[in-house]
Amino acid sequence: MFDEQVIQMILEGVRDTLFMTLISTLIGYVIGLPFGIGLYVTSEKGLHPNSFIYRIGDVICNIIRSIPFLILLILLIPFTRLVVGKSYGSTATIVPLVICAAPYIARVVESSIKEVDGGVIEAAKSMGASNWQIIYKVLLVEAKTSLIAGATITTGVLLGYSAMSGTVGGGGLGDIAVRYGYYRWQMDIMVVTVVLLILIFQVIQNSGTWIAKKFDHRKR
Numbered sequence: 001m002f003d004e005q006v007i008q009m010i011l012e013g014v015r016d017t018l019f020m021t022l023i024s025t026l027i028g029y030v031i032g033l034p035f036g037i038g039l040y041v042t043s044e045k046g047l048h049p050n051s052f053i054y055r056i057g058d059v060i061c062n063i064i065r066s067i068p069f070l071i072l073l074i075l076l077i078p079f080t081r082l083v084v085g086k087s088y089g090s091t092a093t094i095v096p097l098v099i100c101a102a103p104y105i106a107r108v109v110e111s112s113i114k115e116v117d118g119g120v121i122e123a124a125k126s127m128g129a130s131n132w133q134i135i136y137k138v139l140l141v142e143a144k145t146s147l148i149a150g151a152t153i154t155t156g157v158l159l160g161y162s163a164m165s166g167t168v169g170g171g172g173l174g175d176i177a178v179r180y181g182y183y184r185w186q187m188d189i190m191v192v193t194v195v196l197l198i199l200i201f202q203v204i205q206n207s208g209t210w211i212a213k214k215f216d217h218r219k220r
Helices: 004-042 051-066 069-075 077-084 090-114 118-126 131-142 144-168 172-183 187-215
Strands: none
Touching: 004 051, 004 090, 004 131, 004 144, 004 172, 004 187, 051 090, 069 077, 069 090, 069 144, 077 090, 090 144, 118 131, 131 144, 144 172, 144 187, 172 187
C-alpha cells in the first residue's frame, strides 16, 4: 500500500500539520501575549486595576474557550473564506486555530505572570520602575520558565486541533487519517498518521521541557 504516491502524500501531510501548528501558535502568541498581559494588568491585583476592561477581556476569553473547536471551525467558515478566500486546506485552518488559540494563550500568560513573587514587583516599584518596565524587565523575565511551559502545552493542543480539522478538509495528517482511515478503511495508513502525530507531539513536548529547564533559574 505504501507506494511512492502514498509516501509523498504522508510527507506533505507532515509538512502541512507542522505548518498549521507552528504558524497558528506564532500568530496566536502575537495576539494572546499582549492580551494576557492586559488581563493581568487590569485585574484586581494588577499594576493598573480596571474592572470594566478586565471583565470585557474575561468574557471574550470565556466565550471563545467554551466553544468546542470543531463547532468553532464550522462557525468561522464564512469568516475564514473572507480572510483567505477559501474554507478548506491547511492555510484556511490557521484562521480558526488562531482564534481558538489566542484566548487560551491569554489565560496561560495571565496565570504565568500571576505566579511571579509579589516581593519582586514591590522591589521594582520601590526603585522607581514604571509599569512598562515592570512588565518587560521583571514580570516576563521572572515568568519565562512558566511561559515556555505554557507555550509547549499550547503547541501540543493546537497540534491536536489541527488533526481534528481534517474532518472538514483541513489538510495535514488529520485529513489523511479521516479520508483513508474512516472513509476508505485503510487502517495501515491511518495507523501511520497516528504514529506520526504522536512522534511530533513528543518532539514538541520534550523540546519545550528541555528549553524550560534551561531557563529555570530556581533549580540553581
